[in-house]
Amino acid sequence: MRKFGRAIAGIYALIIYGFIFLPVIVLVLFSFQGTLFPVPPFNGPSLRWYEAALGDARLTSALVNSLMVAIVSSMVAVLLGFLAAYGFARYRLPGAAFFRGLLTAPLSVSYLIIGMGLLLVFNGMGVPKSLSAAGIGHVVINLPLCFAITYSQMGEHQVNIERAARDLGAKDWQVLTHITAPMLWPALFASFFLSMTFSWDEFVIAFLLTRFDTTLPVEIWSLLRSGLSPKTNAVGSLVFGISVIMVLVLELAVLRRRAS
Amino acid sequence: MAGGGTVRDALAARLRPWFFTGPALLWTAGFFVLPFAAMAIVSLWTLSGSGIDRSLSLANYSQFFTNRSYFQAMVNSLEVTAIVTVVSIILAYPLAWILSERVPERWQRLALILAVLPFWTSYVVRSYSWLLVLAEKGIVNNALVSLGLLSQPIQLANTRFATILGFVHFFVMLLTLTIYASLKQLPASYRRAAADLGANGLQIFIYVVLPLTLPGIVVGAFLTFVLSIGDYITPQILGGGNELLMPQLIMMQIGRRGDFPLASALSLVLMAVVTAAYLAAARWLKLERT
Numbered sequence: 001m002r003k004f005g006r007a008i009a010g011i012y013a014l015i016i017y018g019f020i021f022l023p024v025i026v027l028v029l030f031s032f033q034g035t036l037f038p039v040p041p042f043n044g045p046s047l048r049w050y051e052a053a054l055g056d057a058r059l060t061s062a063l064v065n066s067l068m069v070a071i072v073s074s075m076v077a078v079l080l081g082f083l084a085a086y087g088f089a090r091y092r093l094p095g096a097a098f099f100r101g102l103l104t105a106p107l108s109v110s111y112l113i114i115g116m117g118l119l120l121v122f123n124g125m126g127v128p129k130s131l132s133a134a135g136i137g138h139v140v141i142n143l144p145l146c147f148a149i150t151y152s153q154m155g156e157h158q159v160n161i162e163r164a165a166r167d168l169g170a171k172d173w174q175v176l177t178h179i180t181a182p183m184l185w186p187a188l189f190a191s192f193f194l195s196m197t198f199s200w201d202e203f204v205i206a207f208l209l210t211r212f213d214t215t216l217p218v219e220i221w222s223l224l225r226s227g228l229s230p231k232t233n234a235v236g237s238l239v240f241g242i243s244v245i246m247v248l249v250l251e252l253a254v255l256r257r258r259a260s
Numbered sequence: 261m262a263g264g265g266t267v268r269d270a271l272a273a274r275l276r277p278w279f280f281t282g283p284a285l286l287w288t289a290g291f292f293v294l295p296f297a298a299m300a301i302v303s304l305w306t307l308s309g310s311g312i313d314r315s316l317s318l319a320n321y322s323q324f325f326t327n328r329s330y331f332q333a334m335v336n337s338l339e340v341t342a343i344v345t346v347v348s349i350i351l352a353y354p355l356a357w358i359l360s361e362r363v364p365e366r367w368q369r370l371a372l373i374l375a376v377l378p379f380w381t382s383y384v385v386r387s388y389s390w391l392l393v394l395a396e397k398g399i400v401n402n403a404l405v406s407l408g409l410l411s412q413p414i415q416l417a418n419t420r421f422a423t424i425l426g427f428v429h430f431f432v433m434l435l436t437l438t439i440y441a442s443l444k445q446l447p448a449s450y451r452r453a454a455a456d457l458g459a460n461g462l463q464i465f466i467y468v469v470l471p472l473t474l475p476g477i478v479v480g481a482f483l484t485f486v487l488s489i490g491d492y493i494t495p496q497i498l499g500g501g502n503e504l505l506m507p508q509l510i511m512m513q514i515g516r517r518g519d520f521p522l523a524s525a526l527s528l529v530l531m532a533v534v535t536a537a538y539l540a541a542a543r544w545l546k547l548e549r550t
Contacts, residue, residue, distance in 0.1 A: 009358045016355045017375065020433060023389030024378045026399055030392065039397040080284040087280030103284055106292050108538060110490025112507050113527045117295025120302055120520060140291045143284060172276075201382030204492050208514070217384045224388060224497065228395060236385040243380040251373060 024240065031233035038230045049234040059235055062219035066200055069131055069215055073138035074195035078188055080139070081146030086180060089154035090162075100151075104144040114140055115205035122209070129211040137205035142195035149194070153187035193250040197243055303524035312521065320525035330526070333509040334533070337489055340420065340505060344427040345484045349477060351428065352435035359436070360443040372440060379433040387497035390426045391417055394498075418500030426498045427488050434487075435480040442476025443469075475545055482541040486534055506530050 030038035032045035053059055087093070088100055106114060118137050127133065158180065165179045181188065203217040210218065216239060223232045304316040324330045355375065363371050378386065393399055394416035401413035416422060446469065454464045488494075492507035499505070504512070506526065513523035 006362070009354075009362050012354055013358050013362075016351060016432065019351075020375060020378055020429065023386065023393050023429065024381070026392050027385070027389040037397070038392055039395055040399055040402045080287055083280045084284035087277045087282075091277035091280075093277050093281065099281065099285060102293070103288055106288070108486065108534070109292075109531065110486070110507075110534070112490055112492055112510065113299075113531060114292065114295070116510070116514065116520075116523060116527060117299045118291060119514075120298045120524070121291075121295045123520075124298065136291055139287065143287060147284060197380055201380070203382060203384050217382045220382075220384050220388070221493075224384075224391075228392060232388060233392070236381075236388055239385050240378075240381045243382070244377065247373075247377070247380050 027233055027240070028237045030230055031237040033230040033233070036230070038228050038233050049230040050238075052231050053234040053238070056231075059216070059219055062214055062216045063238075065131055065213055066216040069135045069138060069206070070196045070199040073135040073199050074142060074192050076135075077139045077142040077146045077195050078150075078192045081143055081191060082150050082181070082184070082188060084147050085151035085154055086176065088151060090159070103147050106140055107144045107148075111141060111202065111204050115208040118205070119208045129209055131210055131213055131215070133209040134206040134215065137209055138195075138199040138202060141202070141205070142191075142198055145194060145198075146191035149191045150184060150187050153184055158183050189253060190250060193246055197246045197250075200246070201239075201243060299524040299527060302521050303528055305521040307517070307519045307521050320522045321529070323522065324526060324529055329504070330509060333504045333506050334529070336420075336503050337506040337530075338533075340424060340427070340495070341485055341489045343424055344431060344488050345481050347424070348428050348431035348435050348484055349439075349481060352432045352480075353439055353477075355432070356436045356439035356443055359440055372437070375436055376433040379430065383491065383493040384497070386430065387426050387494050390422065390429065390498055394422050394425070417498065418502060420499060420503060423495045423499035423505075426494045427491075430494075431484045431488065434483060435477075438476050438480035438483070439473060442473040445476075446472055478541055478545060482537065485537050489530065489534060 029042060031049060032042075032047070033049065034043040034046035084103060088096055093099065115137055118133065118140070122129070122133055161183070162175050162179050165175050170178065201217065202215075203221065206215040207218050207221065216235070220232065220235055220239070223229070223235070303320055304318070306313045306315075306317060306319050324334075359368060359371055359375070381389075391398075395401070396413045396415070396417070398416075400416060401410070404410040405413060450468055450472070451464055454468045459467065490507060492511055495505040496508055496511075499508075507530075510523050510526045510530070513519040513526065
């Protein structure tokens, strides 16, 4: 009976893992397709579609744009989140609970609505669509995360060290850069990479707020209009690969350290 | 002079915390609260033939309730979201349980990371991948036909089934994470105590494990609800245009017609539904805790 239960559990896990990985396997496998369509039978492996994808200037520039937007918007989100967390953790503020709630509010609103609101305001002010506009949107969605993660890691034990530094004559900004930030670096690093992955994968805000120069998910979206193609598979596999690298960096550098 | 200095020092000390929290608060006010307020106002305008009529009216909202196709989009959204939430929980719970109970401790972390790896692909890439799987000549149809289970390929893509499948795939991963976390928090002594008192495996599960992991399930279900009801990509790529969900309807107003007032009103209706769900979940969790 026990053995039977074990077998059932194993088979169930295998089926669900299969379900979870099926689309990824199909995506990556047919990115190496030698012929024109990413459907069976598989003729390969061939790298021609990776060559086609990397030789496509629109796609490579979209890839660079995506990385730029992800890096810059994440840096801004981490910086603003860190400063705010420091302010709320170290000072008594009137209405602190309300303001903390305000900072995390965007978490419960869908990206579509955030993007549309920004589009309305930018339209109204005559700000043209651009990568910077999308970057502003990405800061809005990532700032709550960066703030919440950093704030949760700001404990009492750091207060004494900060006070000691201040007694020794350090100015506020010196305390922040030499004491607080280094002590919090796992939290800062985690928020940065989490923001990077979210920005890198985000579609609808970038779709609404950019026009000619756009990010990779939006460019892939326009590739879809021409139907299934191994070239799209190749780009999709690259996007997936980069996301996985970001997650692995996060896992290895931050979470593992905390566990030990 | 000295007196002026202390006043200025006192003021500086008062303002200092705002120097740290100010930038983030201003960013949120300018790029989140303000757009939101703008949306609320624009939703009261109307698009007429000659342009935008800025007199305030509830026309867009009444249109939502009277125009059958708009209301139907909300019904579709709620149906799809409900099915997705239930199916995802039913599929994810056993997996989370196997991961926390059957997999050796040292492999659990790796197994969990693997189980949620595709979670990190963008909606666009993930939906496209399912399109490949479900295509007329795709791998599923291909397998079913060559096994002789089907005489000819059936339409799987561009259906509600495809939308639900795409969503379930994503949320099984998310829910496995949240349910695993709540199973891990459950002390083993509870189960031992129940067993000592004569409960069998099924009874332990129904009377001890399930009730104590229910808050974790509710949190996961709420996340599933919020993230799926607001998603545009999955229904657009996998569901096609056969039936519209709310986000598709909203995007259509912006894209094809430039009708921002109606799009704003529809967005706010959608947000009201999400907020209601949030309040229900929060209220339930609070009741559960007391």
